[in-house]
Amino acid sequence: MSSVSIIGLGGMARAIAARAVEGGNAVEVIGRDAAKAADLAEALGRGATAGTFGTAPAGDIVILAVPYASAVPVVARYRDALAGKVIIDISNTFNAAATELLTPDGTSAAQQTAKAAPASAHVVKAFNTVFGHVLAQGRPLDVLIAGDDARAKASVSAFIQSLGLRPLDAGDLAMARWLEGTGPLMMGLARNGVGNFDFTLGVNLPG
Numbered sequence: 001m002s003s004v005s006i007i008g009l010g011g012m013a014r015a016i017a018a019r020a021v022e023g024g025n026a027v028e029v030i031g032r033d034a035a036k037a038a039d040l041a042e043a044l045g046r047g048a049t050a051g052t053f054g055t056a057p058a059g060d061i062v063i064l065a066v067p068y069a070s071a072v073p074v075v076a077r078y079r080d081a082l083a084g085k086v087i088i089d090i091s092n093t094f095n096a097a098a099t100e101l102l103t104p105d106g107t108s109a110a111q112q113t114a115k116a117a118p119a120s121a122h123v124v125k126a127f128n129t130v131f132g133h134v135l136a137q138g139r140p141l142d143v144l145i146a147g148d149d150a151r152a153k154a155s156v157s158a159f160i161q162s163l164g165l166r167p168l169d170a171g172d173l174a175m176a177r178w179l180e181g182t183g184p185l186m187m188g189l190a191r192n193g194v195g196n197f198d199f200t201l202g203v204n205l206p207g
Contacts, residue, residue: 005057008065023162098187110176122152125176
């Protein structure tokens with residue numbers, strides 16, 4: 001099992017944390033509001049702990065469960081404390097109308113996070129193609145990932161499997177832009193063809 005620190009206390013952080021403790025992982029939750037972090041750790045149980053925002057995360061895997069605009073500033077604040085860590089960027093980058101991405105052409109939130117992180121850290125894009133409330137339902141889902149380091153992706157894939165989910169590798173970190181591009185796509189489907197937000201993207205494999 002994995003040792004995981006989750007920075008953020010929102011719905012997605014809670015959904016991942018809940019499935020992580022159920023999967024037998026060591027989970028640390030971290031937020032600017034120390035009382036809320038402590039309450040979440042207590043609610044999670046199973047040995048979950050609350051870390052202190054700004055101090056070195058305990059987990060080998062650090063999940064940035066924060067909005068896109070906060071990801072790089074958070075990484076910059078931690079900086080050397082993230083050396084050697086695997087960082088999972090879960091952010092989506094679409095505008096308020098969910099019609100376009102906020103990142104410039106040719107880049108992604110995950111790539112911006114990687115540039116802000118120490119050279120020895122490895123960023124993997126994951127979880128942004130799953131709605132938090134669907135993740136919290138506990139059913140099996142596909143989680144699309146992208147990253148440049150094979151060992152980091154293997155570590156993240158093992159963690160995802162411990163959550164009862166199926167990791168699917170989309171390629172190197174440049175593919176994160178296209179994973180982030182599924183955000184407006186999913187919003188468009190929810191508002192039109194599907195008609196609700198209780199769905200997920202999945203892949204049918206032969207055999």
